[in-house]
Amino acid sequence: MAKDYGEYFNIAHIEPLSHIYGPGDRFVVWFQGCALACDGCWNRDMWSFKSKQLVHRESLLEQILYTPSIQGVTFLGGEPLHQSGNLWWLIRQIRERSNLTIFLFTGYEEDELRQHNHLSNIHQLCDIAAIGRYRSDRRNTNQQWIGSENQIIIFPDESRESIKLQQVNQVEVIIDADESVRVLGFPDEDLRM
Template sequence: MKLALNKIQYPVTTLGFGRRVGIWTQGCSIGCPGCISKDTWERRPDDYVEMNDVLAVCKRWPQADGFTISGGEPFEQAEALADLLKHFRKSFHGDLLVFSGYEFDELEMRFPEILEMTDVVVAGPYRANAGSNLTLRGSDNQTIHLLSDLARERYPNGLNNERKRKSQPALDLGITEDGIYMAGITKQGGMARFRKSLAKRGYRAITSDK
């Protein structure tokens, strides 16, 4: 089994409970206007990674509080996603959170067996005109679904209506041997403001929303 993969990062603190492993799949046909992750849309033959290699990387961080799977669109690789979640359930602790650009009722209809292995789903397409004031979401039309006892223990009941706090970090910024990575959800226009702020300091940034 292979997974088309964009990257794996740890620690990620802005995409779920605690310090997490973030996994970004490669490939998305939804193509939401204004998406800040356009680099994950196109899927190429050399993006595919053996599942055993993906799991070997994840085993580097047994202390992780959970796994967040985003993209790209993870459910467009449903067979590989199901296989990945099965391995996590057998070998790792923590909650499993998956982001999807599909509406939740479509996920329920098409992928019930995957939802049974998932603790939290953030569902719905990014819509630039919907506002971006709610936590864990790029736009306010998206919905959060707590599917397990662990999810309901770790995430507050009112999460669907919880607004982003000014004190709450929007992005993780990490430096690896391969370069600098960012993970998180900015408010609308956040990446443009980030580029402008760096430009004032004499730096030029190229971000994947452009």
């Protein structure tokens, strides 16, 4: 399923500097819109395809390239591959113009990715990919970056990242200058509350 916003991305949220969605310091983009409807999804507010923040793809590219001291970019959602035309354009541009590594989270399963011609792009353009639906009956938050045991992490052959996956539950708490607090990652219910 593809959603067409022209040359704009429909974005739910951006964190220009996060430490828990991949190796090192990363620019993280949450896409708005997901039709995969995983039971137990924690990001249901990102299911709607109504426009939330429309950001031109050139503008997002500039924001990423001009963010200092990051090692990579992470895309998650929502479902990034519902906006795949602009996403693959953006990733190609980032790779041509920087050494930033690419981490893609998708709820699609491997066979669906193959069917929609995304698997070859993942292998050619991504350094890490987290693949598969979130399943609440397989929930395990002690795996790095993924929330249920059926999901997989792949490092394509050409990946520029080589790290050993850990059994950890990482949570990041961001306190802004106005004292608003955001909790990222897969926190236990107590911390989420």
